[in-house]
Amino acid sequence: MGERKFEKLGVLVSSCGTLRSVDTLKEFIDYLAKLNYNTFYLEITAGYGLEGEPFFAYLRAKYTNEEMKELDAYAKERGITMIPTIQTLAHLGFMFRWPPYLPLRDIDEILRVGEPRVYEIVEKMIKTMSECFSSKIIHLGMDEAFQLGRGTYYDKNGPRNRVDIMQEHVAKVLEICKKYGVKTEMWGDMYIRMAYGAYERGPMTFDKSEEVRKSIDPNVKIHYWDYYSTEKDHYVNFIEKFQKITDNIVFDGGVWDYIGYNVNNSYSLKITEAAFEACIEKGIKEATITIWGGDSVNESSLWATMPTLVAASEFAHGNHDFEKIKSRFKALMGVDFDAFMALEKADQLKPRDKNNEMCSPTKYLLYNDVFAGMYDSTIDQSERHIFQEAAEILVPYLDDPKWGYIFRKAKALAEVMEYKFDLGVRTRKAYLENDKGELKNLANNVYPLVVERIEKFYETFRVYWYRENMQNGFEVMDVRFGGLIQRLKNCARLLLEYCDGKVERLAELEQKIVDYIDGSDTYTTGAFMENGYMDEVSVLRL
Numbered sequence: 001m002g003e004r005k006f007e008k009l010g011v012l013v014s015s016c017g018t019l020r021s022v023d024t025l026k027e028f029i030d031y032l033a034k035l036n037y038n039t040f041y042l043e044i045t046a047g048y049g050l051e052g053e054p055f056f057a058y059l060r061a062k063y064t065n066e067e068m069k070e071l072d073a074y075a076k077e078r079g080i081t082m083i084p085t086i087q088t089l090a091h092l093g094f095m096f097r098w099p100p101y102l103p104l105r106d107i108d109e110i111l112r113v114g115e116p117r118v119y120e121i122v123e124k125m126i127k128t129m130s131e132c133f134s135s136k137i138i139h140l141g142m143d144e145a146f147q148l149g150r151g152t153y154y155d156k157n158g159p160r161n162r163v164d165i166m167q168e169h170v171a172k173v174l175e176i177c178k179k180y181g182v183k184t185e186m187w188g189d190m191y192i193r194m195a196y197g198a199y200e201r202g203p204m205t206f207d208k209s210e211e212v213r214k215s216i217d218p219n220v221k222i223h224y225w226d227y228y229s230t231e232k233d234h235y236v237n238f239i240e241k242f243q244k245i246t247d248n249i250v251f252d253g254g255v256w257d258y259i260g261y262n263v264n265n266s267y268s269l270k271i272t273e274a275a276f277e278a279c280i281e282k283g284i285k286e287a288t289i290t291i292w293g294g295d296s297v298n299e300s301s302l303w304a305t306m307p308t309l310v311a312a313s314e315f316a317h318g319n320h321d322f323e324k325i326k327s328r329f330k331a332l333m334g335v336d337f338d339a340f341m342a343l344e345k346a347d348q349l350k351p352r353d354k355n356n357e358m359c360s361p362t363k364y365l366l367y368n369d370v371f372a373g374m375y376d377s378t379i380d381q382s383e384r385h386i387f388q389e390a391a392e393i394l395v396p397y398l399d400d401p402k403w404g405y406i407f408r409k410a411k412a413l414a415e416v417m418e419y420k421f422d423l424g425v426r427t428r429k430a431y432l433e434n435d436k437g438e439l440k441n442l443a444n445n446v447y448p449l450v451v452e453r454i455e456k457f458y459e460t461f462r463v464y465w466y467r468e469n470m471q472n473g474f475e476v477m478d479v480r481f482g483g484l485i486q487r488l489k490n491c492a493r494l495l496l497e498y499c500d501g502k503v504e505r506l507a508e509l510e511q512k513i514v515d516y517i518d519g520s521d522t523y524t525t526g527a528f529m530e531n532g533y534m535d536e537v538s539v540l541r542l
Helices: 020-033 065-079 100-104 116-132 151-158 162-178 189-196 209-215 233-243 265-281 302-316 322-333 337-347 361-369 381-392 402-420 424-434 438-467 475-499
Strands: 009-016 039-043 081-085 105-107 135-139 183-187 222-226 249-255 286-291
Touching: 009 020, 009 081, 009 302, 020 039, 020 065, 020 302, 020 361, 039 065, 039 151, 039 286, 065 081, 065 116, 081 381, 100 105, 100 116, 100 361, 116 135, 116 162, 162 189, 162 209, 162 222, 189 209, 189 233, 189 337, 222 233, 222 286, 222 361, 222 475, 233 249, 265 286, 265 302, 265 337, 286 302, 302 322, 302 337, 322 337, 337 361, 337 381, 337 402, 361 475, 402 438, 424 438, 424 475
Parallel strands: 009 039, 009 286, 039 081, 081 135, 135 183, 183 222, 222 249, 249 286
Antiparallel strands: none
């Protein structure tokens, strides 16, 4: 395999609101060990409980303290250091769902810095993690607190420099960590924003790196997360920005598993190769591949990320020969590399932006309302064959004794999309042309076919879910699938009522559809990235 270029090569698996089962994670750790990974970040922001805090992660999937200790010991036996990844500043909206925690909210999902009760809870977090993980290392989070100090904190304290607020909070949290003898790591985006004015988007309009460097504890590892570019120079530039504010950098790339039901390994491979080359060139000693999960739930299989994880391991050992990478994959997984790559075929529609391969059409077009037509302007009806091909290419792998359930799920989704992707376009066209014959055909034949295929997809998804995940959280998918099916049934019923004269008009189908991006009358078709059920299913709030 060659010499690993990083002292630490890790994977981060996020809870994403729902949790992978303990058995799934154990098996996953076995595979990581075979690939020479030696670090596992278990991201459990809302996936654990706190003593004396009944509303912390209330009614959610949670690892018990015993399960966390069990996972830690299991990883340690295989030469892998497990590091809990939590949040101690932002991304804590699940807490504010409950009245006892509302007084601790600054704004958005951010804790109000300086409140004694905040640090009481943070100490419970640190204590729990220190007791459950033998590494005595905790990743404290602290990313994306963009509006820090601009809510109730501002009301109470007035305007303050965000660097000062951040530094004050970090200092208090680190003091707690010292009490429990743990080393610490943090995300670095807030510091980059403070140093240069922007992070992953927007111009860097100033340079306060010297000031920010003084505010960062040199003993804290700072994580540079970035999964958006295929250009090595992009990563080199950002690494140099980070090196101006800290000498203690961990790079975090990512597998695009969180944009829908399929994993975009094609794009993930490109960004990972470019990023790792930059890291090695710039002397970065630690690198991690993040697996963030989906839209409040784990929509894609953890195992579907393996093409990127196998390749990342090879890149980290200096191997960029894809024939050797494919051979390594086959030896590990027992299935061809290209078979797993084919899982994403249904999402490989023509992109709206030819330079952007981060597309998730099977997600947003699945939930695209057939009457409202939010995404209808983006659809190229000539691409139906892609869904047909996506289903056909998976047939040889459906009965694989170990991985067949993953291929059956992907095939079922492609079969849904074959007729669902443009059903709204066909419906609106027939209505506006007053083609009642076609409306009856759609209502009596196509709509029921789509419903039948969604029900089949649901069954394959259900098999996947209960095989890989904890039970809690599946109610979300029951509501999403159930709502989609009932909506299609109602729309078909309305079409027939219209054709029979029982309904005078269908106002939704008379609304003018404009280009989704620029609002013009000329449509620019093409796929893009959208992964938020709440935004996809309706323009209204559910």
